Amino acid sequence: MSVNRSIRITGTLLLAITIAALVGPWISPHDFLERNVDDLLSSPSVGDMHVFGTDEHGRDLFVRTMVGTRVTLLVAIVASLVSLVIGVTYGAVAGYVGGRVDAAMMRFVDTLYALPFIFFVILLMVTFGQNFLLIFVAIGAINWLDMARIVRGQTLSLREREFVEAARLTGVSTARIIYRHITPNLVGIVVVYVTLTIPQAILVESFLSFLGLGVQAPQTSLGELVNVGVRQMEVASWILLIPATLLALILMCFNFLGDGLRDLFDARHSS
Amino acid sequence: MSLLDVRGLTIRYGDDTVVDGIDLFVDRGESVGLVGESGSGKSQSALAILGLLPRQAVVSGSVEFDGQQVLGAGADVLDTLRARRIGIVFQDPMQALNPYLRIGKQLRQVPLAHGLADGEDADARVIDMLASVGLPDPERQFRAYPHELSGGMRQRVMLASALIAEPDLLIADEPTTALDVTVQAQILDLLEDLRDNTALLLITHDLGIVAGHCEHTIVLDKGRLVEQGPTTSVFAAPSHAHTRTLLAAALRVDRGEVPAAIDGSTILSVGDAAVDYRDLQAVCDVSFSVREGETVAIVGESGSGKSSLVRAMLGLVPMSAGRVVYAGDALEGPVEDRAQAQRRDLQLVFQDPVSALNPQMRVQAIVEEPLCVHEPRLSAAERQDQVEAMLDKVGLSRKFLRRFPHELSGGQAQRVAIARALILRPKVLVCDEAVAALDGSVRQQVLGVLREVQAETGLSIIFISHDLAVVRSISHRVLVMYLGRLVEVADSAVLFAAPKHPYTRALLDSVPVPDPVVVPKRAPLRGEVPSPANPPVGCVFHPRCPKADGRCSSKVPALRDVDGARVACHHPNG
Numbered sequence: 001m002s003v004n005r006s007i008r009i010t011g012t013l014l015l016a017i018t019i020a021a022l023v024g025p026w027i028s029p030h031d032f033l034e035r036n037v038d039d040l041l042s043s044p045s046v047g048d049m050h051v052f053g054t055d056e057h058g059r060d061l062f063v064r065t066m067v068g069t070r071v072t073l074l075v076a077i078v079a080s081l082v083s084l085v086i087g088v089t090y091g092a093v094a095g096y097v098g099g100r101v102d103a104a105m106m107r108f109v110d111t112l113y114a115l116p117f118i119f120f121v122i123l124l125m126v127t128f129g130q131n132f133l134l135i136f137v138a139i140g141a142i143n144w145l146d147m148a149r150i151v152r153g154q155t156l157s158l159r160e161r162e163f164v165e166a167a168r169l170t171g172v173s174t175a176r177i178i179y180r181h182i183t184p185n186l187v188g189i190v191v192v193y194v195t196l197t198i199p200q201a202i203l204v205e206s207f208l209s210f211l212g213l214g215v216q217a218p219q220t221s222l223g224e225l226v227n228v229g230v231r232q233m234e235v236a237s238w239i240l241l242i243p244a245t246l247l248a249l250i251l252m253c254f255n256f257l258g259d260g261l262r263d264l265f266d267a268r269h270s271s
Numbered sequence: 272m273s274l275l276d277v278r279g280l281t282i283r284y285g286d287d288t289v290v291d292g293i294d295l296f297v298d299r300g301e302s303v304g305l306v307g308e309s310g311s312g313k314s315q316s317a318l319a320i321l322g323l324l325p326r327q328a329v330v331s332g333s334v335e336f337d338g339q340q341v342l343g344a345g346a347d348v349l350d351t352l353r354a355r356r357i358g359i360v361f362q363d364p365m366q367a368l369n370p371y372l373r374i375g376k377q378l379r380q381v382p383l384a385h386g387l388a389d390g391e392d393a394d395a396r397v398i399d400m401l402a403s404v405g406l407p408d409p410e411r412q413f414r415a416y417p418h419e420l421s422g423g424m425r426q427r428v429m430l431a432s433a434l435i436a437e438p439d440l441l442i443a444d445e446p447t448t449a450l451d452v453t454v455q456a457q458i459l460d461l462l463e464d465l466r467d468n469t470a471l472l473l474i475t476h477d478l479g480i481v482a483g484h485c486e487h488t489i490v491l492d493k494g495r496l497v498e499q500g501p502t503t504s505v506f507a508a509p510s511h512a513h514t515r516t517l518l519a520a521a522l523r524v525d526r527g528e529v530p531a532a533i534d535g536s537t538i539l540s541v542g543d544a545a546v547d548y549r550d551l552q553a554v555c556d557v558s559f560s561v562r563e564g565e566t567v568a569i570v571g572e573s574g575s576g577k578s579s580l581v582r583a584m585l586g587l588v589p590m591s592a593g594r595v596v597y598a599g600d601a602l603e604g605p606v607e608d609r610a611q612a613q614r615r616d617l618q619l620v621f622q623d624p625v626s627a628l629n630p631q632m633r634v635q636a637i638v639e640e641p642l643c644v645h646e647p648r649l650s651a652a653e654r655q656d657q658v659e660a661m662l663d664k665v666g667l668s669r670k671f672l673r674r675f676p677h678e679l680s681g682g683q684a685q686r687v688a689i690a691r692a693l694i695l696r697p698k699v700l701v702c703d704e705a706v707a708a709l710d711g712s713v714r715q716q717v718l719g720v721l722r723e724v725q726a727e728t729g730l731s732i733i734f735i736s737h738d739l740a741v742v743r744s745i746s747h748r749v750l751v752m753y754l755g756r757l758v759e760v761a762d763s764a765v766l767f768a769a770p771k772h773p774y775t776r777a778l779l780d781s782v783p784v785p786d787p788v789v790v791p792k793r794a795p796l797r798g799e800v801p802s803p804a805n806p807p808v809g810c811v812f813h814p815r816c817p818k819a820d821g822r823c824s825s826k827v828p829a830l831r832d833v834d835g836a837r838v839a840c841h842h843p844n845g
Binding site: 166171173174176180 | 606611614615621626627628629630632640644645688691692695
């Protein structure tokens with residue numbers, strides 16, 4: 001499959017999922033909190049507008065899945081943006097300034113890497129109570145480390161490039177070199193890396209929610225829905241299968257998109 | 272019948288025709304030179320002859336080798352042709368050798384695959400071949416990995432692998448372009464000595480090499496064959512305009528006008544400079560000065576420290592000893608610590624214009640940036656005017672303003688780089704191999720721009736180059752460096768007429784002269800430049816010097832005046 005086609009297909013799919021997640025709950029006659037004791041664990045049917053069926057409280061699974069997708073995508077994108085801003089700034093400064101500053105900054109990153117992540121999250125949850133904001137912090141806190149390392153490595157090689165030397169000779173300030181000469185040349189690798197960070201963040205969020213450490217009921221996310229689904233797996237498999245499939249689909253799309261973009265930027269570089 | 276018979280060869284990539292209906296013939300034992308500038312299709316033609324073009328290439332026409340059609344031939348036919356009957360030498364031996372295999376193991380594949388020898392016979396044959404291409408201690412090299420050899424040694428290995436099956440035709444694609452000039456002379460000698468009855472198709476951009484080593488010359492331009500004939504008549508009476516352009520752009524090291532020395536006050540001086548990289552001394556005790564309006568060339572082969580010297584002077588790498596004085600003020604520390612007024616007066620132009628321009632910025636932004644920094648009070652319109660005037664001066668029209676670097680040719684990109692360096696009207700311009708990557712005619716234009724600006728503004732130029740023919744045409748004074756030391760300093764008129772140091776003389780003798788009447792000299796130097804990490808004791812040049820005696824290996828010669836030049840040698844003229 002050609003690079004452009006893979007980007008186009010996965011991009012369209014992701015866009016469709018996002019639109020469905022935004023518009024779906026609004027179109028459906030059901031509310032995501034509305035319980036219906038007469039309609040527990042009903043299988044998917046078009047007649048009463050329960051296209052994905054209902055869960056053990058009689059709530060409409062379609063609406064809940066769409067709301068869950070919203071939450072999952074929001075968490076993933078915001079967390080990735082947080083890691084992008086922190087990681088790029090931190091990595092570019094460390095890489096360009098170099099020397100002792102670089103060594104100190106990168107040892108700090110190494111230290112954070114060494115922290116056991118799950119233990120760290122549990123500690124956060126216990127100390128501050130379960131809080132939506134904490135999930136962003138927790139995921140952002142690990143993702144920016146990778147970003148900073150990648151950006152620093154790239155900056156180290158950019159710094160040696162001759163156009164940077166020309167700028168130094170001309171008298172361009174360090175801040176302006178980082179802003180005008182280094183960062184624009186990082187765009188390719190950063191875009192690719194962000195599209196690969198998003199699925200990572202989705203996985204972490206789902207994992208936390210699955211463990212009961214993430215999003216709390218009645219609020220929901222794909223991970224939380226899978227968690228619920230597992231409990232009903234033998235009676236009503238669709239409660240597990242539908243959100244799990246959607247989760248897998250989203251992850252796959254982002255991974256393909258990332259690969260596609262990487263190939264695209266590689267091709268640009270070599271031509 | 273010709274050994275190689277190519278008729279109507281056409282190569283297309285999509286709508287792009289890179290080779291357009293070429294006819295060429297190579298007879299047994301004959302040497303044919305295929306010359307052209309970059310993009311003329313000379314390498315593509317060679318790859319087509321070898322059946323090595325990528326799959327996207329659409330090839331038509333006919334390529335017959337010894338009566339056998341090569342185009343569209345199956346893998347079995349090509350396998351017996353390549354290596355067995357047609358030997359190949361590429362430009363970059365590091366790319367052509369497998370870094371994970373020992374030299375011997377790679378070379379013995381040729382006789383083994385073609386059933387010329389088996390087992391120990393093959394090994395013996397490889398070792399013989401390595402000895403005949405002049406590798407010292409061939410048994411040791413047999414077990415060496417490619418990275419353990421120097422560039423010249425690797426190219427010798429490639430030559431050995433191309434000739435080991437005693438092919439009928441040797442195709443050499445820019446075989447010496449990546450090598451230093453004294454090593455190039457050795458490889459060309461070797462090519463001449465080992466060829467015997469093997470025909471040679473030599474692909475090069477260097478008319479000097481063709482003039483000295485080919486009986487027949489073919490000139491390509493933009494995929495078309497524009498001229499062919501015996502080398503002497505092509506050079507003496509070129510019939511096609513493009514050939515005349517190429518010949519006019521081919522500079523000669525042995526004759527032509529030399530810029531006269533310039534009197535003026537000293538604007539920049541460097542005293543006792545040394546540059547160390549960890550335990551490696553790249554530059555050692557170098558002093559020189561530059562006058563106003565003067566072009567000073569720094570000449571030397573790889574490892575001579577010429578780039579390190581100017582980069583330290585400019586503050587891009589730390590100088591471990593010595594001082595730099597510009598217009599009466601000391602320049603100290605890294606470039607970031609220097610006064611803005613000093614920074615704007617010293618500018619640099621790099622060898623590779625593509626990596627010297629930020630790929631994400633348009634030409635306008637690239638040329639304008641120095642103005643934004645140094646003259647922030649200018650309005651956007653005033654900056655625009657200055658940028659346009661500057662581009663005009665380097666011969667680029669306004670339509671280039673909106674282009675990105677990848678939309679420029681090499682020559683255009685180098686002119687943008689020069690415009691950026693000159694827009695602040697610096698007093699000293701350093702050109703680090705600034706024309707080395709350019710084709711002959713484009714090189715002439717760029718040199719012309721530099722001369723013009725110098726005549727107009729009294730700019731001083733430090734011109735780093737390994738190409739003595741270019742140096743002869745542009746510089747007033749020349750510094751010759753070897754292994755980080757100055758070995759000779761003289762006015763161009765003196766240096767080119769009567770070189771004093773044996774190294775300078777060897778350099779001059781090694782440059783191929785684009786004139787078939789001049790019989791090429793045998794390579795004047797043996798061996799290659801030693802590693803600067805472990806320089807020879809005494810005179811650093813003595814292991815390669817034809818005149819070295821006991822004193823040279825013990826006592827370091829100082830620079831002293833000899834007949835109008837300053838020379839560091841115990842035996843100048845002797």
